Amino acid sequence: xxxxxxxxxxxxxxxxxxxxxxxxxxxxxxxxxxxxxxxxxxxxxxxxxxxxxxxxxxxxxxxxxxxxxxxxxxxxxxxxxxxxxxxxxxxxxxxxxxxxxxxxxxxxxxxxxxxxxxxxxxxxxxxxxxxxxxxxxxxxxxxxxxxxxxxxxxxxxxxxxxxxxxxxxxxxxxxxxxxxxxxxxxxxxxxxxxxxxxxxxxxxxxxxxxxxxxxxxxxxxxxxxxxxxxxxxxxxxxxxxxxxxxxxxxxxxxxxxxxxxxxxxxxxxxxxxxxxxxxxxxxxxxxxxxxxxxxxxxxxxxxxxxxxxxxxxxxxxxxxxxxxxxxxxxxxxxxxxxxxxxxxxxxxxxxxxxxxxxxxxxxxxxxxxxxxx
Amino acid sequence: xxxxxxxxxxxxxxxxxxxxxxxxxxxxxxxxxxxxxxxxxxxxxxxxxxxxxxxxxxxxxxxxxxxxxxxxxxxxxxxxxxxxxxxxxxxxxxxxxxxxxxxxxxxxxxxxxxxxxxxxxxxxxxxxxxxxxxxxxxxxxxxxxxxxxxxxxxxxxxxxxxxxxxxxxxxxxxxxxxxxxxxxxxxxxxxxxxxxxxxxxxxxxxxxxxxxxxxxxxxxxxxxxxxxxxxxxxxxxxxxxxxxxxxxxxxxxxxxxxxxxxxxxxxxxxxxxxxxxxxxxxxxxxxxxxxxxxxxxxxxxxxxxxxxxxxxxxxxxxxxxxxxxxxxxxxxxxxxxxx
Numbered sequence: 001x002x003x004x005x006x007x008x009x010x011x012x013x014x015x016x017x018x019x020x021x022x023x024x025x026x027x028x029x030x031x032x033x034x035x036x037x038x039x040x041x042x043x044x045x046x047x048x049x050x051x052x053x054x055x056x057x058x059x060x061x062x063x064x065x066x067x068x069x070x071x072x073x074x075x076x077x078x079x080x081x082x083x084x085x086x087x088x089x090x091x092x093x094x095x096x097x098x099x100x101x102x103x104x105x106x107x108x109x110x111x112x113x114x115x116x117x118x119x120x121x122x123x124x125x126x127x128x129x130x131x132x133x134x135x136x137x138x139x140x141x142x143x144x145x146x147x148x149x150x151x152x153x154x155x156x157x158x159x160x161x162x163x164x165x166x167x168x169x170x171x172x173x174x175x176x177x178x179x180x181x182x183x184x185x186x187x188x189x190x191x192x193x194x195x196x197x198x199x200x201x202x203x204x205x206x207x208x209x210x211x212x213x214x215x216x217x218x219x220x221x222x223x224x225x226x227x228x229x230x231x232x233x234x235x236x237x238x239x240x241x242x243x244x245x246x247x248x249x250x251x252x253x254x255x256x257x258x259x260x261x262x263x264x265x266x267x268x269x270x271x272x273x274x275x276x277x278x279x280x281x282x283x284x285x286x287x288x289x290x291x292x293x294x295x296x297x298x299x300x301x302x303x304x305x306x307x308x309x310x311x312x313x314x315x316x317x318x319x320x321x322x323x324x325x326x327x328x329x330x331x332x333x334x335x336x337x338x339x340x341x342x343x344x345x346x347x348x349x350x351x352x353x354x355x356x357x358x359x360x361x362x363x364x365x366x367x368x369x370x371x372x373x
Numbered sequence: 374x375x376x377x378x379x380x381x382x383x384x385x386x387x388x389x390x391x392x393x394x395x396x397x398x399x400x401x402x403x404x405x406x407x408x409x410x411x412x413x414x415x416x417x418x419x420x421x422x423x424x425x426x427x428x429x430x431x432x433x434x435x436x437x438x439x440x441x442x443x444x445x446x447x448x449x450x451x452x453x454x455x456x457x458x459x460x461x462x463x464x465x466x467x468x469x470x471x472x473x474x475x476x477x478x479x480x481x482x483x484x485x486x487x488x489x490x491x492x493x494x495x496x497x498x499x500x501x502x503x504x505x506x507x508x509x510x511x512x513x514x515x516x517x518x519x520x521x522x523x524x525x526x527x528x529x530x531x532x533x534x535x536x537x538x539x540x541x542x543x544x545x546x547x548x549x550x551x552x553x554x555x556x557x558x559x560x561x562x563x564x565x566x567x568x569x570x571x572x573x574x575x576x577x578x579x580x581x582x583x584x585x586x587x588x589x590x591x592x593x594x595x596x597x598x599x600x601x602x603x604x605x606x607x608x609x610x611x612x613x614x615x616x617x618x619x620x621x622x623x624x625x626x627x628x629x630x631x632x633x634x635x636x637x638x639x640x641x642x643x644x645x646x647x648x649x650x651x652x653x654x655x656x657x658x659x660x661x662x663x664x665x666x667x668x669x670x671x672x673x674x675x676x677x678x679x680x681x682x683x684x685x686x687x688x689x690x691x692x693x694x695x696x697x698x699x700x701x702x703x704x705x706x707x708x709x710x711x712x
Contacts, residue, residue, distance in 0.1 A: 193660045199630040
C-alpha cells in the first residue's frame with residue numbers, strides 16, 4: 001500500500017500534449033474526494049456492470065462519446081484569449097515588484113572536504129608509574145597458619161560422613177526393598193490362602209447345591225411315580241368293577257337277541273318246519289287238485305245228466321229239479337264220502353256242516369289243518 | 374562463545390562420563406535438552422547423569438512432569454547399545470517407584486519396550502524384563518501387558534532365555550496371570566512350566582510353581598493344572614528348598630479345589646508330605662498346607678486318613694498368626710464333619 005498522490009483540482013485541458021513534470025504531491029486522506037463517506041450498506045451508486053451484455057457496453061460507450069463530444073463543443077464555445085496578432089507572440093509576464101525565476105526544482109550545490117593524511121608517529125612508551133611506598137615481604141612458616149591435623153578433622157568427618165551416609169542410604173534402600181518383597185510375599189500368601197478358601201467354599205456350596213437338586217429331583221420322581229401307581233390302581237379297580245357286570249349283561253343281551261340257541265330246536269325250526277309246511281302245502285294242493293278234479297267230474301256228470309234229463313219230458317222237470325238238488329245234495333255227500341275215502345290222511349272231523357258249499361273247500365281244509373296243529 | 378571450561382586440562386575429580394548437572398531445578402530440563410542433541414557423546418553423558426539422579430523419587434516425579442518419557446521412548450530404539458542399555462536402566466529404576474510406574478503406564482512405554490525383547494545385548498533385555506516385572510505388580514500395568522499381547526511372547530522366551538532372565542519372566546507372568554490366564558494357556562504355558570519345575574535352580578522352580586499357582590486361580594487354568602501337573606507338584610513338596618515347598622503347596626492348594634484335582638493329589642500321595650509341612654512350626658508353607666489338607670479332607674478317603682492326624686492341627690491352633698489359627702479350626706471342623 002502506498003499513499004495516493006493528489007488528484008489535480010482542474011482537469012488537464014484536452015489539447016495539452018504532455019503533462020508537465022511535477023514533483024509528486026501527497027494529499028490528506030481526510031480531504032480526498034475519492035474516499036467514500038457515510039453509510040456504505042445502502043450505497044449503490046454505480047450499478048454492477050455486467051460484461052456479458054455487449055448491448056449495454058455499446059450503449060455506454062456511445063453515451064461516453066456523446067458526452068465527450070458535448071464537452072469538446074462546450075470548450076470550443078468558451079472564450080479564450082485571442083490568438084496573437086501576426087508578428088507578435090504572447091508571453092507570460094510577472095508583474096510583481098521583484099522578478100523571480102519560477103521553477104519547481106530546488107537549487108542544489110555539491111561541496112566536499114577531507115582531513116589531512118595521517119603522519120607516522122612513534123608508539124606510546126610503556127607507562128610504569130613511579131614506585132611509591134615501602135617494600136614489605138612476609139612468609140608463612142610451618143605451623144603458623146593452622147594445624148593441619150586439627151583443621152582437617154571436620155572436613156574429613158564431613159567427607160567420610162557423607163560417603164558413609166550415602167552408603168547407608170543405599171543399603172537401607174535395598175533392605176527396604178527386600179522387606180517390601182517379603183511383606184508382599186506374606187500378603188500374597190495370605191491372599192492366596194483366602195482365595196483358596198473362598199474357592200473351596202464355593203466348590204462345597206456347588207456340590208451341596210447339586211446334591212440338593214438331585215435329591216429333590218429324585219423325590220419328585222418318586223412322588224410322581226407314586227401318584228401314577230395310585231391312579232393306575234384306582235383305574236384298575238374301577239375298570240374291574242365296571243367290567244364285572246359286563247359279562248352277565250353281555251350274556252343277557254346275547255341270549256335276548258337269540259344268539260344262544262338249542263341246536264335241535266333251531267334245527268327243527270329252521271329245517272323241519274319249513275319242510276313240513278312245504279309238504280303240507282303239497283298235500284293240500286293235491287287235495288285241492290283232487291277236489292277240483294272231482295268238482296269238474298261232478299260238473300261234467302251233472303251237465304250230462306242235465307242234458308240227459310232235459311231231453312226227457314218237461315213234467316219230469318219239476319221232479320228233475322228237486323231231483324237235481326237232491327242228487328246235487330247227494331252228490332256232494334257221496335263226494336264228501338269219496339273225499340274221505342280218498343284222503344285217509346285227513347283224520348277225525350267229518351263234515352258236520354254239510355250245507356257248506358263247494359266254493360269253500362279250502363277254508364274247510366285250513367280250518368281242519370289249524371285244528372290239527 | 375564463552376565456555377565454562379577455562380583451561381584445556383580438566384579438573385582432577387570430575388567424571389567425564391557424566392554430563393555436568395545444572396543447579397537445582399534446572400538440572401533435569403537441561404538434561405532433557407541434552408538428550409535431544411544429535412551428538413552421541415552428549416546423549417550418553419546425559420543418560421549416565423540421569424541414571425544417578427533418578428534414584429531419588431523426587432527427581433523421578435519431576436522428570437515425568439517435564440516429559441522425559443517421550444525422549445526416553447525415542448531413545449529406546451537408538452542404534453547404539455550403550456544408549457539403549459542406559460535408557461532401559463533408567464526406566465527400570467523409575468519403575469521401582471509408584472510415580473514412575475504410573476507415568477510409564479500413562480505414556481504407553483510398554484508397547485515401545487516390547488520391541489526391545491529381541492535385542493542382541495543381554496543387559497538391555499534383562500533391564501526390559503525387570504521393567505516388565507515391576508510394572509506387572511500393578512493391576513493396570515498387568516492389564517497393559519496383557520493388552521499389548523506380550524504374554525505369548527514371554528512364554529516363548531521362557532524356553533530360550535538365560536536363567537536370570539527366566540526368573541524375571543516368571544515373576545512377570547505370575548503377576549499377569551493373576552489377572553487373566555486364557556492367553557497364556559492358549560500359548561501352552563503349562564508345558565513350559567512343567568519343564569521348568571524340574572530345573573536345577575531352586576529359584577526357578579519356586580517361581581514356576583508360583584506361576585502355576587496363579588494359573589490355578591482361574592477355573593480353566595485349574596482344569597489344565599489338574600490334568601498334567603499335580604504329580605510333579607506333589608514330588609516338589611519334598612524339595613529341599615523351603616521356597617519351592619511353599620510355592621508348590623500353594624499351587625496344589627488351588628489345584629485341589631476341583632474334585633478331579635483332589636483325586637489326583639490323593640492318588641499321588643500328597644497327604645504325608647503336607648502333614649510334615651504342617652507340623653513344622655516355622656514353615657512358610659504352613660498356611661497353604663493346612664488349606665490343602667482341608668480340601669483333601671472333603672473327600673471320604675482323605676477324611677479317614679486325616680482323622681488320625683487331628684493332633685497336628687490342634688498344634689497349629691497355638692500358632693501366633695491369626696490366619697493359621699483360623700485355617701486350623703476350619704480344617705478340624707471339616708475333618709470331623711459327618712454327612
